Amino acid sequence: QKEVEQNSGPLSVPEGAIASLNCTYSDRGSQSFFWYRQYSGKSPELIMSIYSNGDKEDGRFTAQLNKASQYVSLLIRDSQPSDSATYLCAVSGYSSASKIIFGSGTRLSIRP
């Protein structure tokens, strides 16, 4: 079983709609959860961090965490063509000494 699992996609969403990306993880001790965006040929860019159960909103992005279900999600509202990228879910422990484990990513395509 992979430590962090994501659907590889591609996920195709019309422009202006809500894109929903999901991720599950296996280590119940995980404390820190991240979403990175990676454009083709570029490095990952941190877009959201979440540490406690519930929702966290930042602009058009909402991260949701459910530790009991070991489930993390990212919602992108009013999707734009510039949101087309691979989204990496990542989990870590409670301190900077903890390594970050990444999923394989979900490729998102926003169609005009």
Place this chain on the structure above:
Amino acid sequence: DAGVTQSPTHLIKTRGQQVTLRCSPKSGHDTVSWYQQALGQGPQFIFQYYEEEERQRGNFPDRFSGHQFPNYSSELNVNALLLGDSALYLCASSLPGYTEAFFGQGTRLTVV
């Protein structure tokens, strides 16, 4: 404020050769982690350096080694290169006590 910087951006090496990749963390960051990202995969943790010591190591052979300098910059060395070492090598840095990691632009290594 400069972000995480890596050099070189691209590199072509021959099987059996050795390579050194370099990373300068963001200002104020003291922890440096290295990742390998193969095409279509998420980043895989190689190792982490803190206070000039290797603090954690992922499932990579001893051919992969590193160093951290007093100014927190870091090097990744790979000996006896294999074709399978071809990948994007990413450096990430973190603030003291924080789990969030910020990536450099990466070094694309091609082994022929």
